[in-house]
Amino acid sequence: MSAVIEVKNLSHYYQKGTPLQVTALKDINLTINQGEILGIIGHTGSGKSTLISHFNGLLKPSEGTVLVDGEDIHKDKETLRNSRFKVGLCFQYPEYQLFEETVYKDIAFGPKNMKLSDDEIKERVLRAAEHTGVSIDMLDKSPFDLSGGEKRRVAIAGVMAMEPEVLVFDEPAAGLDPAGRKKLIDLIKDYHRSTGCTVIVVSHSMEDIARLSDRLIVMNNAGIAMDGTIQDVFSRADELTEMGLDVPEITKIFAEIKKRGFDVPPDVYSVDRAVDVIRSLTEGRAGL
Amino acid sequence: MISDITFGQYYPSKSVLHKADPRMKLLLTFVTIIFLFVCKNFLSLAVMAFITVLAVAVSGVPLKTILKSIRPVLIILVFTAALNIFYTKGGEVYYEIWKIQITEKGVNTAIFTIIRIVILVVLSSLLTYTTTPTDLTTGLERLLSPLNVLHIKVHTLAMMMTLALRFIPTLVEEIERIMNAQKARGADLETGSLVQRAKALIPIFVPLMVSSFRRAYELAFAMTCRCYTGGEGRTRMKQMKLSVRDFVLLFICLTACAGVIVLNIFFEAVI
Numbered sequence A: 001m002s003a004v005i006e007v008k009n010l011s012h013y014y015q016k017g018t019p020l021q022v023t024a025l026k027d028i029n030l031t032i033n034q035g036e037i038l039g040i041i042g043h044t045g046s047g048k049s050t051l052i053s054h055f056n057g058l059l060k061p062s063e064g065t066v067l068v069d070g071e072d073i074h075k076d077k078e079t080l081r082n083s084r085f086k087v088g089l090c091f092q093y094p095e096y097q098l099f100e101e102t103v104y105k106d107i108a109f110g111p112k113n114m115k116l117s118d119d120e121i122k123e124r125v126l127r128a129a130e131h132t133g134v135s136i137d138m139l140d141k142s143p144f145d146l147s148g149g150e151k152r153r154v155a156i157a158g159v160m161a162m163e164p165e166v167l168v169f170d171e172p173a174a175g176l177d178p179a180g181r182k183k184l185i186d187l188i189k190d191y192h193r194s195t196g197c198t199v200i201v202v203s204h205s206m207e208d209i210a211r212l213s214d215r216l217i218v219m220n221n222a223g224i225a226m227d228g229t230i231q232d233v234f235s236r237a238d239e240l241t242e243m244g245l246d247v248p249e250i251t252k253i254f255a256e257i258k259k260r261g262f263d264v265p266p267d268v269y270s271v272d273r274a275v276d277v278i279r280s281l282t283e284g285r286a287g288l
Numbered sequence B: 001m002i003s004d005i006t007f008g009q010y011y012p013s014k015s016v017l018h019k020a021d022p023r024m025k026l027l028l029t030f031v032t033i034i035f036l037f038v039c040k041n042f043l044s045l046a047v048m049a050f051i052t053v054l055a056v057a058v059s060g061v062p063l064k065t066i067l068k069s070i071r072p073v074l075i076i077l078v079f080t081a082a083l084n085i086f087y088t089k090g091g092e093v094y095y096e097i098w099k100i101q102i103t104e105k106g107v108n109t110a111i112f113t114i115i116r117i118v119i120l121v122v123l124s125s126l127l128t129y130t131t132t133p134t135d136l137t138t139g140l141e142r143l144l145s146p147l148n149v150l151h152i153k154v155h156t157l158a159m160m161m162t163l164a165l166r167f168i169p170t171l172v173e174e175i176e177r178i179m180n181a182q183k184a185r186g187a188d189l190e191t192g193s194l195v196q197r198a199k200a201l202i203p204i205f206v207p208l209m210v211s212s213f214r215r216a217y218e219l220a221f222a223m224t225c226r227c228y229t230g231g232e233g234r235t236r237m238k239q240m241k242l243s244v245r246d247f248v249l250l251f252i253c254l255t256a257c258a259g260v261i262v263l264n265i266f267f268e269a270v271i
């Protein structure tokens, strides 16, 4: 596996040199591999948004370097600009960035900034619209006439249309109802599966992360507290609780079931999976 | 960085000036500034300078913070000083080169103007350092309330001012957020011709307008829900009361003003 993003000894201070200085990141080392789907979780103010804003050079490291494709993104202006297109960042509540007259034009904003040909732009807009479930007849509407959930999809399509190597989502499902959340998570998963590009998702929801990613990073107090597979991380439930985080309810229940001497797998993160496990368990009994 | 803009730069402390009635502070600042322009010679100006130093000393605001408020007007200071030195003529000629003359009157006027502007800036920022924006607008509302007779809606104006002050930090934050989002989509805000750069502001400006209107509607709705119907019949939880402290301040200020007039009469004017 080759690394797409390498973060080396990264520290970031807000309002540096004033009495109000905040250490948002402290000595972060992190390697993100080509094609993986990575979850980042952590309590409020742990530095998640600050970290991902370094991936495309929106923030400049106070100390340390960020490499994209092996190149320091702050090397020169050109590299910095290219990093914006290599790493697509989709912020929390992205619907507030919509501004064009039509949905089509808004999705085309990113590709247009990349100075692509009109045909290429059109292709990309249509592809992004398909990935996000934005219907063709929606493309001619004003983005301000859409519902909140539709706006969110259009905004995500706007970032996807740049077809970046790495796509980063900050709290993509914030403020959506459970059905909307599930749909959006599935959409990101499908996108990852069909394009094979690297995806990073910041979330507060353990359930969402568990459904999405293989590798999980836990941030705590401006640093990386854990980095491993979902299973590794969830097995350290006590530490997570100390950090103000929590494993999914269903996982806790299954840990209890296991303590009572039943042979259940440790990787139960969703109710669907739980149903399957219990069914196979009871069927096994019935067979006895 | 945009977030460096401070507005309503209140500096919390428990000094006499902080505790003084905002109406009195507004009034006294106004009067002192007027008398700043009544001053005719350096002696009377010294009286105003003394009052200002006194006020800074008791305000509990660090000198460094005060000096920071002068920085933005530094260019204006240099500019007015230069204009005065070169264009005011009269009295003894100190220096002459080609057509440019530096005269006694020019130098005096320059120094006078600089001191005047510095005092003006220090006094008015001292007002905002020692008074919260809410107190300031409330004080202003009360002071201007006689204008209600002329059917000027003083309360509405004051409320608008309070809300505007309250939302400046929010807007700054919002602008920063939108700028980041558009930059992430490759928006280029820094390079290009003037026209291109103006055009590049559209992706920032439109979402800002949209969210400001949404915020305004939400705020209006929230205010209505809490039975806000305008200024009529509205009472205040915190009543403003003049105390002995305020009259002492008034006395000091009036003494200084009297001093200015006396010194103006008995000594020669330099400006």
Ligand SMILES: Nc1ncnc2c1ncn2[C@@H]1O[C@H](COP(=O)(O)OP(=O)(O)OP(=O)(O)O)[C@@H](O)[C@H]1O
Residues within 6 Å of the ligand: A014, A015, A022, A023, A024, A042, A043, A044, A045, A046, A047, A048, A049, A050, A051
């Ligand atoms: N513009 C800023 N100026 C000053 N401090 C900031 C700024 N942005 C963030 N911080 C501080 O940096 C720290 C990390 O913030 P960050 O936004 O990265 O947290 P987060 O993990 O994304 O939190 P959340 O889950 O609430 O989004 C916090 O303590 C925050 O107060």
Ligand SMILES: [Mg+2]
Residues within 6 Å of the ligand: A048, A049, A050, A170
């Ligand atoms: Mg965040």
